[in-house]
Amino acid sequence: TDRYAVFGHPIAHSKSPLIHAAFARQTGQDMTYEAILAPLDGFAASVAAFAAAGGRGANVTVPFKEQAYQLADRLTPRAQRAGAVNTLKFEAGGTLGDNTDGAGLVADLTRNLKRTLAGKRILLLGAGGAARGAIEPLLDQNPAALVVANRTVSRAEELAALFGRGVVASGFDGLDTPFDLVVNATAASLAGELPPLSPALFTADTLAYDMMYGRDTPFLDFARRHGAATADGLGMLVEQAAEAFLLWRGMRPDTAPVIASLRAA
Numbered sequence: 001t002d003r004y005a006v007f008g009h010p011i012a013h014s015k016s017p018l019i020h021a022a023f024a025r026q027t028g029q030d031m032t033y034e035a036i037l038a039p040l041d042g043f044a045a046s047v048a049a050f051a052a053a054g055g056r057g058a059n060v061t062v063p064f065k066e067q068a069y070q071l072a073d074r075l076t077p078r079a080q081r082a083g084a085v086n087t088l089k090f091e092a093g094g095t096l097g098d099n100t101d102g103a104g105l106v107a108d109l110t111r112n113l114k115r116t117l118a119g120k121r122i123l124l125l126g127a128g129g130a131a132r133g134a135i136e137p138l139l140d141q142n143p144a145a146l147v148v149a150n151r152t153v154s155r156a157e158e159l160a161a162l163f164g165r166g167v168v169a170s171g172f173d174g175l176d177t178p179f180d181l182v183v184n185a186t187a188a189s190l191a192g193e194l195p196p197l198s199p200a201l202f203t204a205d206t207l208a209y210d211m212m213y214g215r216d217t218p219f220l221d222f223a224r225r226h227g228a229a230t231a232d233g234l235g236m237l238v239e240q241a242a243e244a245f246l247l248w249r250g251m252r253p254d255t256a257p258v259i260a261s262l263r264a265a
């Protein structure tokens, strides 16, 4: 039996053990997946102990993704550009760090929500780790425009400079033309807050996507009231897990039944 785990602080409410157990059942993989609460000052030691005890891989969540990036011996290109790691694979030659969050977002948008991103105008709200991880996978879809808007404009400018090729930095002020996709990657939803957005961003053709899941957010409510279609981040959560499972086990599980059962619960 191969062992996997998710490390975070807090971790009790993580849905990852449930998701990976469902993937393992579906694909007949002989594996376990547990949630591990790492001490705030003991992430690296906690991961090292798990690997030494035979762990094969791990997911990493808040607040350890940057530390996981530092800890990895090798990084995939997408983890390199995200500046953060959410998936570790313990290999003979050392620890591989990957980041499947952005690929999970794009998979949810394109596979589950059936949106085409090529030629579309995309607005990404936020300039923290969650936003940064989404930029490269979104750019790979060849949108007509990718605007990164943040409360602190200088952070959006730093991301635009980092990625170059067509990322436009902005504040929230003066953003008042419609977008095909608006992704909320700010932490505002966690606090039950709404970034100061213009209603003019949204039309009946807009998809408003909140990376948060589990409850309706002021952002989704605002977008819906201005005519947009909406989606929360539950699909992204399951899709990033499927990408991690693929890295570890060499097969991508069918995510639809897992998303459906989490929705029903």
Ligand code: ATR
Pocket (backbone or CB within 6 Å): 125, 126, 127, 128, 129, 130, 131, 150, 151, 152, 153, 155, 185, 186, 187, 188, 191, 193, 194, 195, 196
């Ligand atoms: P994460 O790794 O989750 O992205 P982070 O690096 O702390 O976390 O970034 C949080 C993001 O949410 C930032 O873009 C932050 O804006 P600032 O850079 O201006 O701080 C944004 N954010 C947090 N609370 C917000 C709020 N109430 N309204 C708008 N943006 C908010």
